[in-house]
Amino acid sequence: QKEVEQNSGPLSVPEGAIASLNCTYSDRGSQSFFWYRQYSGKSPELIMFIYSNGDKEDGRFTAQLNKASQYVSLLIRDSQPSDSATYLCAVRRTNAGKSTFGDGTTLTVKP
Amino acid sequence: GAVVSQHPSRVICKSGTSVKIECRSLDFQATTMFWYRQFPKQSLMLMATSNEGSKATYEQGVEKDKFLINHASLTLSTLTVTSAHPEDSSFYICSARVDSQGGQPQHFGDGTRLSIL
Numbered sequence: 001q002k003e004v005e006q007n008s009g010p011l012s013v014p015e016g017a018i019a020s021l022n023c024t025y026s027d028r029g030s031q032s033f034f035w036y037r038q039y040s041g042k043s044p045e046l047i048m049f050i051y052s053n054g055d056k057e058d059g060r061f062t063a064q065l066n067k068a069s070q071y072v073s074l075l076i077r078d079s080q081p082s083d084s085a086t087y088l089c090a091v092r093r094t095n096a097g098k099s100t101f102g103d104g105t106t107l108t109v110k111p
Numbered sequence: 112g113a114v115v116s117q118h119p120s121r122v123i124c125k126s127g128t129s130v131k132i133e134c135r136s137l138d139f140q141a142t143t144m145f146w147y148r149q150f151p152k153q154s155l156m157l158m159a160t161s162n163e164g165s166k167a168t169y170e171q172g173v174e175k176d177k178f179l180i181n182h183a184s185l186t187l188s189t190l191t192v193t194s195a196h197p198e199d200s201s202f203y204i205c206s207a208r209v210d211s212q213g214g215q216p217q218h219f220g221d222g223t224r225l226s227i228l
Binding site for chain 2: 031032034036038041042043044045046049051088090092095098099101103104
């Protein structure tokens, strides 16, 4: 079992819809959770991070964390074709430790 | 926001050449930096964790003599691919994290695309 699991996709949604990306992790001691977006041929860029259970909203993006169930999700509202990318979930146990990345979910938003 | 600069962005060179890649944190100090490699359509793979003033920590299967890491200051880490061969051709990406007590996120450089002929 991988430490961080994501559905590889591809996940396809129509423009304007809500895209829901999910991530589960195995280490119950994980404290920090991150979502990155990676366009093809580019390096990852940070979208959001969340530390506490519940929802965290930033513009069209909402991160949701449920530590009891060991999952973190990313919702993208009003999806745009420019949101088409691979989304990486990353989890870290301690402030000083390294992050463990999932393999990513590829999202395609169709016009 | 935290900016990580990586240079060069692209390298094309002959087999047997050694290639140095620089990673700088531009507006923050980073005791720890990370080096990743990514092959086309594959996952991000952590190669090593670079620690300022001490030896890097390499992931299992990564040759430390092949991939030399030097973290000489709080804002600069370098990765040298020694005697590079075609199988070393890949996308190399560095990442840095702001030093603080909180769980700060990692920020990535733009990556270096290495092509060995």
